[in-house]
Amino acid sequence: MPSGPNVDLGNDLVVQGLSASSLNAYLVPPTDVTQYKSIMLMIKNNAFVGTLTFQGADYDEATWNEVELFELSNTTQILSSTHTGANNLVYGISPLIYPMFNVQMTAYTSGEALATFILSRSEMPGLTLATTNVAITLDSRNKIGYTRNDGTNNMHVPAGTTGDTVVLAQPGMLARVLVLTTGTNSMKFFDNASAGSGQLLAFLPANPTADGTPLERKAWANNGITIKGDAGNPEVLVFFS
Numbered sequence: 001m002p003s004g005p006n007v008d009l010g011n012d013l014v015v016q017g018l019s020a021s022s023l024n025a026y027l028v029p030p031t032d033v034t035q036y037k038s039i040m041l042m043i044k045n046n047a048f049v050g051t052l053t054f055q056g057a058d059y060d061e062a063t064w065n066e067v068e069l070f071e072l073s074n075t076t077q078i079l080s081s082t083h084t085g086a087n088n089l090v091y092g093i094s095p096l097i098y099p100m101f102n103v104q105m106t107a108y109t110s111g112e113a114l115a116t117f118i119l120s121r122s123e124m125p126g127l128t129l130a131t132t133n134v135a136i137t138l139d140s141r142n143k144i145g146y147t148r149n150d151g152t153n154n155m156h157v158p159a160g161t162t163g164d165t166v167v168l169a170q171p172g173m174l175a176r177v178l179v180l181t182t183g184t185n186s187m188k189f190f191d192n193a194s195a196g197s198g199q200l201l202a203f204l205p206a207n208p209t210a211d212g213t214p215l216e217r218k219a220w221a222n223n224g225i226t227i228k229g230d231a232g233n234p235e236v237l238v239f240f241s
Helices: none
Strands: 006-008 012-020 025-030 040-043 048-059 069-071 091-094 100-110 115-122 152-157 165-168 172-181 187-189 201-202 214-221 225-226 236-241
Touching: 006 225, 012 025, 025 115, 048 115, 152 165, 165 201, 165 236, 172 201, 187 214, 201 214, 225 236
Parallel strands: none
Antiparallel strands: 006 012, 012 115, 025 100, 040 091, 040 115, 048 100, 069 091, 152 236, 165 225, 172 214, 172 236, 187 201, 187 225
């Protein structure tokens, strides 16, 4: 029987004995997963009060974004980016959309989370899309087609819109902004599902140039995307996912 903290089974690498018992501690440390086609996280039945967050990043690890994994122990294949307290659950995805992956204790009260992390060079068996006509978005580089960073949807916002404009009423990505006609106000985008207030997500400069080149923003919104209205705002086309 293979034993030890790391067991290489040829096709699979099993990392055992993982634990986290303090705020911001890593249950799974930042790990390069590019050599593997699927990952699984087995959270053990050990009581803790806190929130584990699944996160992915590019190689530079400059920005860690929440990533959703399938709850494999649920037949409806629920997607989740966090795990809070209910133990003996298995999460997984095939493939991961980022080259780097970690699991961090982003909120903590008590106890200790324990887990086993499995990286496999094979596709995850039995993982299928539950609906038809599904648009698959890819977040990594060197892929064919649109990615989440490009934006898979767009919204036109007329110049001088004074009311707040809800672009997205759920978590998502503010990808790019194409200025169609310039304006005098610095258009502001907030991480908010219903109002142009709270955490500033991104902004355009006052008097932005309308030259046909989309402005890259690539800002992840935890709650939603809302533009603060202003009579001096430019006319824009917002690309988002």
